[in-house]
Amino acid sequence: MIAIKRVNKAFRGKKILKDISFDIPEGECIGLLGPNGAGKTTLIKCITGIINYEEGEINFNGENILNFKNDIGYLSQNTDFKQWMTCEESLRFFGSLSGLSKTYLNENINEVLKDVGLQDKNQYKVEELSGGMKQRLGIAQAILHRPKFLILDEPVSALDPVGRNEIKNLIKKLKEYTTVLISTHILDDASEFCDRYIIIKKGEIIGNITNQDETVNYKQVYFQVDLSDSIKPEINLNDSYDLQEVKAGEFLVTSRNSIKLTNLIAELDKNNLNVNSIAYEKKDLEKIFLELVSDV
Numbered sequence: 588m589i590a591i592k593r594v595n596k597a598f599r600g601k602k603i604l605k606d607i608s609f610d611i612p613e614g615e616c617i618g619l620l621g622p623n624g625a626g627k628t629t630l631i632k633c634i635t636g637i638i639n640y641e642e643g644e645i646n647f648n649g650e651n652i653l654n655f656k657n658d659i660g661y662l663s664q665n666t667d668f669k670q671w672m673t674c675e676e677s678l679r680f681f682g683s684l685s686g687l688s689k690t691y692l693n694e695n696i697n698e699v700l701k702d703v704g705l706q707d708k709n710q711y712k713v714e715e716l717s718g719g720m721k722q723r724l725g726i727a728q729a730i731l732h733r734p735k736f737l738i739l740d741e742p743v744s745a746l747d748p749v750g751r752n753e754i755k756n757l758i759k760k761l762k763e764y765t766t767v768l769i770s771t772h773i774l775d776d777a778s779e780f781c782d783r784y785i786i787i788k789k790g791e792i793i794g795n796i797t798n799q800d801e802t803v804n805y806k807q808v809y810f811q812v813d814l815s816d817s818i819k820p821e822i823n824l825n826d827s828y829d830l831q832e833v834k835a836g837e838f839l840v841t842s843r844n845s846i847k848l849t850n851l852i853a854e855l856d857k858n859n860l861n862v863n864s865i866a867y868e869k870k871d872l873e874k875i876f877l878e879l880v881s882d883v
C-alpha cells in the first residue's frame with residue numbers, strides 16, 4: 588500500500604534521514620521505533636507531506652502519496668485543541684478546517700465519538716477531559732474522514748497507565764479496519780498491537796522485524812539434565828545450534844533459525860542424556876531493540 592523508497596532529508600545541511608526504505612502493506616500495523624532524535628517524527632512529516640525531502644519517493648498504491656492526502660489520518664504529538672471547545676465543537680472545527688462538509692460532519696461526528704468511546708462526553712469541554720480522553724479525541728479527529736491509512740505519532744508516551752490502556756485498546760480496534768503506522772518508544776506497548784517494527788537510529792533503518800521474528804527466529808531453549816551420576820555430559824548437537832552451559836547441568840541452546848522442540852529433543856536423545864526439563868525463552872522486543880541500538 589505505502590512504499591517508502593530511499594528517502595533522504597537534511598536540516599541545515601545535516602542529514603536527518605538517510606536512505607529510508609520500507610513498505611507498509613495494507614492491513615498491517617507498523618511500529619516505528621527508535622531513541623529520541625532518531626528521526627521518527629521527521630519521517631512521519633515527510634509521509635504526510637508536512638515537510639519536503641530532498642531525495643527519494645513515497646508512494647500510495649504506486650502513485651505519489653501527496654495525491655492521497657484524503658486517505659491519510661494523522662495524530663501529531665501535540666494536537667492543539669482549544670480548552671474551551673466541547674468535543675463535538677473541536678471535531679467540527681478541525682473537520683471544517685480540513686474541508687469536510689457541514690452535512691458530512693453532522694452525520695459523522697457522533698459516530699466517530701462513539702468509535703473512540705467518547706459518546707457521552709460530546710458536550711464536555713476539552714479542559715474537562717483526562718489525558719487518555721484528550722488523546723482519544725485526537726484520534727477521533729484523525730479518523731473523522733475515515734482514512735485508509737492512519738499515522739499516530741507517540742500516541743501513548745505522555746499518558747499514565749490508565750490512559751495508555753485506553754489508547755492501546757482503541758488502537759487494537761482501529762487496526763482491524765485501517766492500515767496503521769505508530770511511532771513510539773514504549774516497546775512493550777508496541778508489541779501488543781504491531782505486526783512489524785521498523786527501528787531507526789540516527790536517521791537510518793537498523794532493524795525491520797516482524798512479530799514472527801520476535802517470537803520464532805530469535806528463540807532460545809533452556810534444558811536441564813540430570814547430573815545425579817555426577818558425570819559431566821558430553822553433548823554434541825548439529826551445527827545449527829549453539830550450546831552454552833549456563834550452570835552445572837543447565838544449558839542454553841540458541842539458533843538464528845527457529846528451534847523446533849521435537850528436532851532438538853531428537854538431537855538430545857542421540858546424546859543419551861537424562862533431560863529433566865526443557866523450556867523456551869522468548870527473546871522480547873525490548874532485548875532485540877536494545878541490541879540493535881547499542882553502539883557496542
Ligand SMILES: Nc1ncnc2c1ncn2[C@@H]1O[C@H](COP(=O)(O)OP(=O)(O)OP(=O)(O)O)[C@@H](O)[C@H]1O
Nearest residue numbers: 598599603621622623624625626627628629630772
Ligand atoms: N525543523 C527542524 N529544524 C532543524 N532540525 C530539526 C527540525 N526538526 C527536527 N530536527 C532534528 O532532526 C532530528 C530528528 O528529530 P525527530 O523529531 O524526527 O526525532 P524523533 O525520533 O521523532 O525524536 P523524539 O522521539 O524525541 O520525538 C533531531 O536531531 C532534531 O533536532
